[in-house]
Amino acid sequence: MKNITIISDGIPGHVNQSKGVAVLLAQSYPINIELHEMVFKISFLRALFTIVAKLLLKKPNKVSAKIVSLFYSSIDLENCDLIIAAGGKTAPCAAANSLLGNIPAIQLGSPRGMNSALFSALVTVERYFNDPSNIVVSITPNLYSPESCVRSAIEQDLKEHILFLIGGEGIGYSYTEHEWESLVTGIQYMHSVTQLRISLVTSRRSDPRVEEKLRFQLANIPIDYSAWFHSGDKDFKLDALLGSAKNIFVTEDSAMMISESISSGQPVTTLYPSAINSPLRYQQHIAKYEDLGFITRQSIKKFSLKEKMNTKKNVEEHSLNLKNKLIERINW
Numbered sequence: 001m002k003n004i005t006i007i008s009d010g011i012p013g014h015v016n017q018s019k020g021v022a023v024l025l026a027q028s029y030p031i032n033i034e035l036h037e038m039v040f041k042i043s044f045l046r047a048l049f050t051i052v053a054k055l056l057l058k059k060p061n062k063v064s065a066k067i068v069s070l071f072y073s074s075i076d077l078e079n080c081d082l083i084i085a086a087g088g089k090t091a092p093c094a095a096a097n098s099l100l101g102n103i104p105a106i107q108l109g110s111p112r113g114m115n116s117a118l119f120s121a122l123v124t125v126e127r128y129f130n131d132p133s134n135i136v137v138s139i140t141p142n143l144y145s146p147e148s149c150v151r152s153a154i155e156q157d158l159k160e161h162i163l164f165l166i167g168g169e170g171i172g173y174s175y176t177e178h179e180w181e182s183l184v185t186g187i188q189y190m191h192s193v194t195q196l197r198i199s200l201v202t203s204r205r206s207d208p209r210v211e212e213k214l215r216f217q218l219a220n221i222p223i224d225y226s227a228w229f230h231s232g233d234k235d236f237k238l239d240a241l242l243g244s245a246k247n248i249f250v251t252e253d254s255a256m257m258i259s260e261s262i263s264s265g266q267p268v269t270t271l272y273p274s275a276i277n278s279p280l281r282y283q284q285h286i287a288k289y290e291d292l293g294f295i296t297r298q299s300i301k302k303f304s305l306k307e308k309m310n311t312k313k314n315v316e317e318h319s320l321n322l323k324n325k326l327i328e329r330i331n332w
Contacts (some may be wrong), residue, residue, distance in 0.1 A: 002029045002332065005077060007085040007094050008037045013256045014086035017108050020141040021084050021123070024323050029332065034080075038093050039073040046089075053092035054113045065099035068092055077101045082330055088112040095119060104330035108141060110281075121329040123322075125285050135325050138292055138318055139259050145319060146265030146312045149243030156237055158244035161197040161225055162190060162305075165250040165257045166214070168205040172278030173253035175300065179273050180210050182301040184217045190305070191221045199225035199241055205254065206230065242266060247305050252276075252297070255285060262294045263319075265312030271300040 002025070006018040015035070022033050040046040049071040056064040072093050077083070080101065085094035086108035095118040098105035104120035116122035116134040127136050164187065168175065191198050198221055202211045208230040215228060225241060227233040242248065242264035250257045252270040261268045270286065289295045293314065296306050 002031045002081045003034065003079050004031055004082045004084060005034045005036055005075065005080045007075070007083060007090045007097075008035055009085075009087045009089045010037055011087060014090070014108070016143050016256070017086040017141045018084040020143045021106055021108065021326065023143060024141070024319060025082075025326065025332075027323060028327065036075050038090055040071060041073060050089060050092060053096070057092060057095055057114060057118060060095070060099055060118055062099065065096040068096035069100060077103060081332075082106065084108070091118075106326060106330065120331075121326055123326075125288070126281065133329065135322070135329070137322055138288065139262055139294070139315065140255060141322070142256065142260045142263055144239050144242060144260050144263040146243075146263070146315055149239045149264040149266075151243070152237055152240040153243030156240040156244075158225065158240050159197065160244060160246050161199045161241075162194065163241055163245035163248045164198065164200045165248065165254075165261065166200060166202045166206050166210070167251040167254040167257060168203070168207050168210065170205050170253045171255075171282055172276055173251070173273060174275040174277075175210075175251075175273045176275070179300050180213060183271070184214065186301075186303055187218060188221065194246075194305070196246060197222040197225065199223065199245070201227045201236075201238065201241065202229040203254065203257070204229055239264075249303065251300070252286060255282070258286075258289065258295065262289065262311070263315055265315045267296075267306040267308055267311065268294065269296045269298050269303060269306050271298060271303060273300055 004022050008015050040049055053068040056068055075097055080103050083094050083098055083103055083105040091107050091114050094105050094107055106121045107119045108123045110124055111128050116129040116131050122134050123137055128134055187198055200214055206229055211228055211230050227236040245266050248261045248266050248268045250261050250270055252272040290297055
């Protein structure tokens with residue numbers, strides 16, 4: 001049994017990325033996961049502590065690691081075989097505890113001033129260091145795989161449907177009222193042509209007014225698999241919805257929703273608005289998905305079904321490649 005400690009910054013997306021790596025490793029080893037929420041000992045100094053910690057770790061040793069560890073609440077790592085963390089805020093804490101305990105550590109996300117050599121593996125979507133410790137991935141790690149999604153869909157006895165994952169304003173994406181109207185019109189037309197049920201899943205980023213518009217204006221077609229964030233819908237299994245979808249459409253403002261969709265192995269289309277002012281790194285991330293054939297990009301004003309491609313095989317090969325590289329880096 002391998003004991004994994006996930007250091008969390010409290011952000012669900014980051015926790016799911018860490019769990020995704022743990023689940024990937026669980027394909028080869030029996031694992032036990034302990035979740036530790038990182039807490040600064042003096043909360044109002046957390047920004048200063050993070051800056052100082054990164055400066056101290058530029059010369060990593062037991063002394064600097066011990067000082068950095070004093071900034072955070074203690075973590076019981078006595079029987080820990082691996083530390084996993086995601087997000088820039090957790091990186092100094094993970095690195096310090098890794099150094100002190102001689103425990104391998106996997107850090108997910110951009111380094112933000114920290115060298116990849118501080119970790120057994122720094123997993124990023126673009127290369128930051130010419131070092132074996134910096135592992136560049138095509139798909140952001142998450143909880144899903146083609147196999148797990150299909151299995152969940154069978155367990156839930158879900159019928160084939162067309163899935164829409166709806167976000168909203170964020171990372172430079174802005175949707176007009178007219179574009180949301182176009183989405184409604186496009187969904188209605190798609191249902192009339194295919195006669196398949198439509199499923200919609202909204203998120204915390206979704207505007208409550210947009211969510212209400214979708215619920216009201218699409219009430220005349222079968223949308224019974226849908227989950228509405230602002231109505232408190234939580235008792236649904238996204239992996240089952242992904243696994244039973246003929247096509248998945250996802251608004252392009254959410255990197256996590258896109259990576260989760262891709263990881264299902266189903267055909268994925270990202271929907272973009274006319275107003276995009278996203279950072280260059282995000283544009284490159286989306287372009288990489290498109291170049292690799294993981295997604296098709298279409299305007300939210302006009303979209304259509306995507307033909308089945310060999311996405312499942314590509315996703316499985318990517319996951320296997322990542323798992324093997326991580327196992328090599330952590331010496332399991």
